Amino acid sequence: MDQQLRDYLLHNREKQLTELKKFLAIPSISALPSYKVEMRKAAHWTAEMMKDIGLDRVDIFTGKGHPIVYGEWMKAEGKPTVLVYGHYDVQPVDPVELWESPPFEAEIRDNKLYARGASDDKGQVFMHLKAVETILKTRDTLPVNIKFLIEGEEEIGSPTLPSFVEKNKELLKADVLVISDTTLLERGKPAIVYGLRGLCGIQIDVRGAASDLHSGLYGGAVQNPIHALVEILSTMRADNGVITVEGFYDKVRKLTEEERAEFASLGQSEENLKTQLGVPDLHGEEGFTALERMWARPTLEVNGIYGGFQGEGIKTVIPSEAHAKITCRLVPDQDPQEIADLLEEHVKKAAPAGVTVSVSQFDKGAPFITPFDHPAIQTAGQAYEEVYGVPTAYVRGGGSIPIVAAFSEILSIPVVMMGFGLSNENFHAPNEHFNLENFDKGLEVIIRYLFKLSNGL
Known part of the structure; x- marks a missing residue:
């Protein structure tokens, strides 16, 4: 990544964080009907940000559920099209008394941004928007075509999104789907999730x-x-x-056997896991390691x-x-x-x-898996490695994001889950936060990835 792009990120960092704080200030809790107005506000904020960064088309789709925000820039003739999916809705904040700072008043402590949605998923969605802005503001063009699909129902199981995707297959047509709603393996060790339960x-x-x-x-x-x-x-x-x-x-x-060897090579200690969880022993299906079971x-x-x-x-x-x-x-x-x-x-x-x-x-929700040797995934791994300086781990996720399997089935494109959170960032719990170390590195990874994809898949 050249110095012009780095300079833009450096000079605009405080401005970007101020904007992110405004996004996080919107209590977009999809599970609670009393927050319907705030859900619409978050959707409109997302749409306005898409316009501000320079996307050519921005739409808000309304229907039975919470609004779906779509944006695109499609001027890179002959280049791949990247569809970025994320969500602007967040979990409820209870028990609120356990928060050390108000959940919708973002606060930075020890280079960590504390607020509901900081890691899951507003912070990570925001990074993709700002990566595109950085390239457009310094290049006046993008190396690939880009589409954004940001919904407001992920935290309640995305009930209306599959039918929307089915009805809008042509609109959402792309060569790769990128999702940042997962975590690194651990601090300083990037990971790409190629399967979900x-x-x-x-x-x-x-x-x-x-x-x-x-x-x-x-x-x-x-x-x-x-x-x-x-x-x-x-x-x-x-x-x-x-x-x-x-x-x-x-x-x-x-x-x-290849997967089992890959998991074993990650060096995740079961003794450390017991200590981390505060349990005297691990338990589960015989014949499998803890990672394999999870x-x-x-x-x-x-x-x-x-x-x-x-x-x-x-x-x-x-x-x-x-x-x-x-x-x-x-x-x-x-x-x-x-x-x-x-x-x-x-x-x-x-x-x-x-x-x-x-x-x-x-x-x-259906399970999902894609071959981790797919070029779209390996290219993402290369972008991570160039920024973090260590090999990328290819892992499965124990959790479920039901819409991922629906995307894969309906659109028939590879799904690349390249997250920037950490497993201890308290998403879904009090004191959710996002390590700004990964905000900074993640922006660079995304930018590098988009340029690498311009060479084709």
């Missing part, structure tokens, strides 16, 4: 008597819904971490269980109902609907006598 969730509702019963009068004569629920849950996973739902593993794509094996977790008396002391009741919430992280080639149906069937078979059991299905 999918997701499905269910709720189990167990009902017994019509109302809570006195345990002295009726104990021993009726089924306790909490006991029944525990009995059901105990049939779903063995002591060795293997999930015992029939058919659960039937379509799981096995890890290749990134490339499916899971079944009880996320919540409740029923009966919750107050202090003892209340001698047999509760009338009990509930559990379960989610599964899925891997290629598991189908979320198929797995949810298997879970429901298993629960109903395992239900003991004396209670009524029902199952509700919730969020579903």
Whole structure:
């Protein structure tokens, strides 16, 4: 990257951070209906920024959900087209009392920018906008064609985006999709995520008597819904971490030896992981390392269980109902609907006598994987290495971004997930922050990547 581009970034850094703070000041919480006005404000702020950096076309699409913002610059004839996806919505801030500074009043401490959305995902979206601005202001042109698609529903599962992408395939036509909503492997060690786990969730509702019963009068004569629920849950996973739902593993794509070797080469210590998490031992499916289990094996977790008396002391009741919430992280080639149906069937078979059991299905998202030797991904890795000075790691992500699989399937283009956050930046938690070291380096990586892509894919 030449000195003119570096000088522009250096001379405009404070201005850029001031602009980012204004973006972060908008409480664009998609999950709460009371923030609808703020969601529209964030969409319009994003659109105005696209105009300010020099994009030729900017549109705000409104419909059933929160607005979708689109922008493009398409004057690089014969060059690849890059589609950048991100989101302007953020998570709720509760518990607000745990924030050391107001969540929507961005504050810099120890070269870290603290605010809700600083890392997930406003800060990373902003970097792509400013990378494009830097090139346009110093070159009057771009090395590639660029399109932006910034939505406001990622934190609630992107319910309306897949249909929008399907209806606008021609508008969104591109050679590569770039997403910055992931993290580095660790500080100073860049990583490209080439796979994500999918997701499905269910709720189990167990009902017994019509109302809570006195345990002295009726104990021993009726089924306790909490006991029944525990009995059901105990049939779903063995002591060795293997999930015992029939058919659960039937379509799981096995890890290749190349992938296992790549994971092992990252040198991630399981002892350090125990210390980091504050647990005496790790636990999971036998035959796999912790990284393999977190990134490339499916899971079944009880996320919540409740029923009966919750107050202090003892209340001698047999509760009338009990509930559990379960989610599964899925891997290629598991189908979320198929797995949810298997879970429901298993629960109903395992239900003991004396209670009524029902199952509700919730969020579903398909897993995603793309070959990490694809030129679009390897080129991104080169851009990282030139800036960070160390080899790029190619990893899978244990979490789920359901829209990524939809993008890949609908648009049939490679997806490059090149994030700049760190795993300890408290996204979704109080005191979310973004290390400005990676803001600065990330801008340079993105600029280098766009120039490298101009040579073709």
